[in-house]
Amino acid sequence: MTNRNRAVRVLIVDDSALVRRILSDGMRRDPEIEVVGEASNPYTARDLMVELQPDVITLDVEMPRMDGVTFLKRFMPVMPIPTVVISSLTRQGARISLEALESGAVDVIAKPQLGVVDELPKMTDDINRRIKAAAAVNVAYFKRAGRRDVEAVSSLSETTDKVIAIGASTGGVEALSRIMPAFPANAPGIVIVQHMPGGFTATFAERLNTICKMQVKEAEDGDRILPGRALLAPGGLRHMTVVRSGGQYRVELNEGAAVNYSRPSVDVLFKSVAQMAGRNAAAAILTGMGKDGAEGLLQIRQAGGGTVVQDEATSVVFGMPQVAYKLGGASSIAPLEKIPFLLMRALQ
Template identity: 60%
Template sequence: MMRDRRIRVLIVDDSAMVRKVLAMGLGSDKRLEVVGTASNAGSARQQMEELRPDVVTLDLEMPHMDGLTFLRSYMATSPVPTVVISSLTRESGEVVMRAMEAGAVDIISKPSLGVGEGLPAIMSDVCARVAAAASARPTFPGSGAVAPMRQPDASEGWVHAIGASTGGVQALSRILPLFPPTTPGIVIVQHMPVGFTAPFANRLDAICQMRVCEAVDGDLVLPGVVLIAPGGLRHMELVRSGGGLRVRLFHGDPVCYSRPSVDVLFASLARLAGRSCAASLLTGMGRDGAAGLLEIRRAGGRTFAQDEATSVVYGMPLAARDLGAAEQILPLDDIPGRMALAATAERSSRRMAAAAQQ
């Protein structure tokens, strides 16, 4: 998105110190202009009406009206792209998930260090994510009901992979329930901070036909199971284990500013699964996953990317499109069906090859 002015940011936090640190950090970025700060929902609502910010940064723990209730109130009437920055998220993943479901486009956990030490150290990342949020759609598109897919028994040796970032919580919450319990194993990298992926997996597990878990080192990729890479500290790749595939979690530098990185997961699939995988790159800022998706396509796998109209942030899928990494650019709701068809086609091809040999 081209802009002829700076992105207008409203900071909402009950801590005067946090407001000061955020205002200084965000104000030092040439892309951003802090137009106001508020310590509570009442003041924030008034300033939102007067100042018309492009982005709101929001604490979840505030007096009188908590941040989650406030978020829901303005998303229902006058939605504004919102980045949640709250210490509460480190203790309560359930609140984080509710905030994302209510329309927040990104979540940042306040560091465990004192605000004066920890927050300035991550301000570069905070600025980038606030800037990206300005181009996000504040309400998730395509919220109508979608019928679950029908799919035959899982293709032996097949694996699905998905990468997502900003907006991915909403996207995955929408499409994963569509996959039937007979679906081949799904492995996912969703960019999230430490401590958030386990509660996210638990919420998905409650609404999905497949079993959804936060991945543990050594987990086997099995039909009917979704494995989500733990957020923040380690990369996730797949390694060969007998006749199947197993998760390997390992420490390493960020790739495309991300850890876990979609590129790392996708590259391992290209090496090991080749033609026996389908991968999709969903909404998110940056380029993570685009190069890995291209590797999968070159190895013979099936590759898809989410289209601009249904993406909250059209960054990662755009990078994949520009690289020629995705064989098809699809609306979000079409992606599960295309992935399922890829697995079904592979199974039919194997049956025909086996019959020809008899």
């Protein structure tokens, strides 16, 4: 964790001198950020990390000699430093950036594919905000040994007209990858908001689908929420809500302003779940910075639904769960490996 009484010390790692200059100029506009070094490749970066001890690293993934993800996997277990991946948003980049999140990166920012000189400076305020947020993340979590496995959950005898809602942010990619395989093939329909940029959620849904008993897909407008199906909200431009038509639940994707700096927002999803599903819902907030989902979780609990938040010991960032718990939205607080069981039990 960085000392909040001083500026956040940042090391920029990118093979493009132009990108390094734009990022550096943007960060130097913020008095709470100090650029302590720049590196064009992971080998130079490694030496600077040892010498400069930065609070945060910004890391490109597509670099010569060694890609950023391989570098991340090598340094995070021995020198854990909060890392923000700034990557071009290509199909290949989406896959490798997703792997970066699973390997310990705390955030991913989509670098413009075209017009970097004009477009990247427009992102300065958002980049700076996310760098300062990353500085507060305790990434030592990613080298902890002996984490308990998630236990598989037995099937429910009745799954009709039930909805499970899950919200997550920083650390959520890994958390979801651990708990989603625990749900049985006929589990109630699951709706998920994981804070990610547009273009990454389709790849993440595909990856979850290969390891889960349930079908997992990126949600499309009008998709029905069915037993055995999990719908992941697309990252980027739209919020996801649950609507009810007769005895059927469906999702709608709607444009709208960011809520809690997020689009899609956990709060937007959860509030619709509270209104449409009420006591037929169970919801969880997993690891993440900020407060998104806290008000929505409280509304689900007030409507008679079951609610749980991930505990501090197993969270990468105990931000969203803590705010929700303090607000009174959670009927229980539990380690990650117990959450699938608690969600299923709440609907029995």
